[in-house]
Amino acid sequence: MSILSELLHDVASLFFPAQCAVCGEPLARGERTVCTLCRATAPLTGFWREADNPVVRRCWGQVPVVQASGFLYFVHRSGWRQLIHSFKYRGAWRTAREMGEWYGRYLRESGLYGDVDCVVPLPLHPFKRCRRGYNQSEYIAEGIARQLGVGVERRSVYRRRNTQSQARKSRRERAGNVEGAFAVRHAERLSGRHVLLVDDVMTTGSTLLSCAAEILRAVPDCRISLAALAVSQRELGVGE
Incomplete structure (x- = not known):
């Protein structure tokens, strides 16, 4: 300078x-x-260093994943909750990308995500994206992809149904709310690749798992891993 x-x-x-x-x-x-x-x-989980962790176990019997992790615990009534809400609801997309880069550095250093071929952000419905102006998961994905040295695939997965908010719904209601909400187009872009599916917050995991299951149904020869910026300690059964 x-x-x-x-x-x-x-x-x-x-x-x-x-x-x-x-x-x-x-x-x-x-x-x-x-x-x-x-x-x-920071309330870091350390899950990215563990091939067997609570996020991976949440996937058991539902979606066959290569790896899965969360970066932070979502702590209510804390500055970290405010940070997440700043990019989720108040337009601070640069914060989302910076947090993605921070997370991506740890994913890269762990050695467990070295064969990821592309990063796919969990899609928003066009109506919600238009209202918000952007998809915060895309910026998290950009930061992670930059650190892993791979590209972001934005066009292959889309949300075909504008689902209700998952907040205040039971686990069963959350799963039903996102059932059939996702679809894949241009499946050839994911064929044979190791896909890292990224979202901002994972509570019960219903949304991420529903999207991952649809990707594997449409592209059975791809492999999939999951990465959530923040996860719920309570829902994962991790002692607080």
Whole structure:
């Protein structure tokens, strides 16, 4: 960074200081999106290092996955919940991409995801995407794909039914709500490939599993792994 650039950065920071998306404190030079303290105390799951983890076990008997993991525990009444809601509902798509890159670095370093061929974001229905303006899972997928050195496949999977919100539904209701909601087109783009399906939040897993099952039904010669940025500790039966 040149002296002029540093000066402009300092002036901009003085009047418009960037804040940590978790705690709200000003970010120091070199920090991005989440401050060093919040990164050090983040509720990380560590699942990406384990071939057998609670997310993989959630898939047993439902969808045959190669790998599956979650990055953070979704902690209610916390700054992490606010961070997720900022890109899910308040337009902070850059935060989603930065979080994807952070997650992607760990996935790459684990060695368990080294043969992934492409990343597929869980699709939004066109009506919901139009209303929101973007699909936050696409930005998470972009960050992960950049770290894994692969491409993002946006056109092969789509949501053909505008489902109701999964919030406040029981596990059985969630599964019924997303049944038949997804479809595959251009199956040849996924044929023979190891696909990493990405979503922002996994609660019961109904949505991710429904989409993964449809991909495998339509493209039986592909392999599939799952990655959720945040997962529910309670639903996975992990002690708090």
